[in-house]
Amino acid sequence: MTMPASYSYYINASEDLLELFEVDVLYYNHRNERIIERISSPDWKCTLYLPSPVTDAEPQHEGMKVTLSAKEAALKGIFPEKSTFKMYLDYDVTYSSEYKENPFKVSVKPHNSETFSFRIPLGTSNPDDITIDIAPLKYDKHFAFSYRIDDSYENGWSKIFACINGLWIDDQEFFHFGMSPTAGYRDEPLCITDGCGNDRRFTFGESIQPSIWNKYNKDGIIHDENSSEYHIYITWQELQMMTDMGNAVYWHDVAPEKWSQEDPSEIAEGFSSDYEKTFSKIGYRMKTLAQPNGSRYYVEAAMLNPLVCMVSVTDNSYTDICFDDNPSLYKVSVFGGNSNATNEEKLDELYCQACSDHPLLVSKFCHRPNEDEVEFLRTVARLYGKEGADNIWVASYDELYDYSLLRNNVTISSFVEGDCKVFEVTIPQEVDVVNKELSFVISNGSEVAQRCSDNLCGFSSAVRDDGTVLVNCNFGSRCYDLALKYVSLYEQTRNEYYKNFADYLVSLLRDDLQGELKGRIDDVHEPTMEEMPLEGEYSLIQMPDYIRLYDGYSFVISCK
DSSP: OOOOOEEEEEEEEOHHHHHHEEEEEEEEOTTOOEEEEEOOSSEEEEEEEOOSSOOSSSOOOOOEEEEEEEOHHHHTTOOOSOSEEEEOEEEEEEEESSOOOOOOOOOOOOOOOSEEEEEEEOTTSOGGGOEEEEOSSGGGOSEEEEEEEOTTBTHIIIIIIHHHHTOOEESSSSOOTTOOOOSEEOOOOOEEEOSSSOEEEOOOEEEEOTTOOBTTBTTOSSOSSOOOTTOOBOOHHHHHHHHHTTOEEEEOOOOTTTSOTTOHHHHHHHHHHHHHHHHHHHOOOOOEEEOSTTOHHHHHHHHHOTTOOEEEOSSSOOOOOOGGGOOOOTTOEEOOSOTTOOHHHHHHHHHHHHHOSSOOOEEEEESSOOHHHHHHHHHHHHHHSTTTTOOEEEOOHHHHHHHHHHHHHOEEEEEEETTEEEEEEEOOTTOOOSOOEEEEEEESOOSOOEEOOTTEEEEEEEEOTTSOEEEEEEESSHHHHHHHHHHHHHHHHOOHHHHHHHHHHHHTSOHHHHHHHHHHHHTOOSOOTTTSOSSEEEEGGGHHHHHHHHTTOEEEEOOO
């Protein structure tokens, strides 16, 4: 038996939205009866059958009106005790000449191209004389330094991340995001340049223990958000912002209550569990194990688990890394120098590598960084950063790994087009990296490079004193997506932390992508519906604005 023609309406509302608003739908059924129905579950569906016979090929239905009415408590400013609210109301409507079940439509982002290209004007040069090399280190720096913090301590946020990004450094040791300043200070961000006149901030990594708990934190030492000024561990919220800003998180201890600490196969299982939890919390794909307590069992476990790409060790079993040799870092144990070095001794190590013709990776780690560690990083910046020799790349292990992986797997082709030589760079689909950035050195070119591909969201080039041309390419959409995220967060909250992040992330974009976002930052004011859309993640302090905007808001879902 053929079913009558129908319209199927689907509404998918967040639990937070349904907790703060009454959502009513108004429609007319096939007998032209007026129906008002209140949505009580996040996934709601209604199928309206049309009168038979249907003569039009696709008859029009008047649609369904949806109205939001704020609940009394929300109107009084009484909200659930939580700091973040996920607000959304998605909808869809489909027509069928014969009724059948229709699933929700899923929006899928197009796969980012793994090929990009740029060109060099020929000038008077012979095309065959213009050659290209991938710089051994990002921005073609002379040597690399990696800084690491262990054991999930909040100081990674309040001291190191704050120092690097020019944020407030409070005298209170565990100063979480959202706390009110007491006594302290603020200084300039720690930067190098990209060789083309643009600031690039230091990055670092923090080893975390997603499954570890204690008697004070039975749900885990890493909380979703800050719950106390005395909580000594970093939060997922803070880790999210840190990784969004280019920093990394590493594996460390797995829970001894669940996995034997002397059985590599069990530790390897713990790595998988911690990976999944970290990804579910902040969307970050861990790559590096920060060896805990010098345990050889953890290093053996890293060799067993395919998720672990490299190991940062604390003993003397590491491999010296010179990036001039184009090494593969897969399953390699690295550290870089003396693991027991004082800050003064570590500065001596850095000096030796800065002077070397074949520099090795230098690394440093600590547990609860204090003002001495902050001053150490400032000294590194003064000597080798933007205000000094500008010859160091301070990067997390994950960033070093991604760059090395790209360098070892890309292919470059070239051809002449008009009065330019075009270089096309291809990355195999199986090469999965987070930090999608490469630097190239062009020999015998006389002018800056010009971008060809739209998927280069970051692009800079400069002719250097030695006559070579430096080209920095950031491909894919992640950089733009993160810039847009923090511009939007700043618009919604007017929080100065978000402004700091937005300003910096926008500065990473190519010039033509910066303008609109810079304008939005400069134009922050009381939000409108366009600036605070119905769908979004909002903080507690934003909710009064949100309620004011959407109380009584109505719209019609229609196929017209």
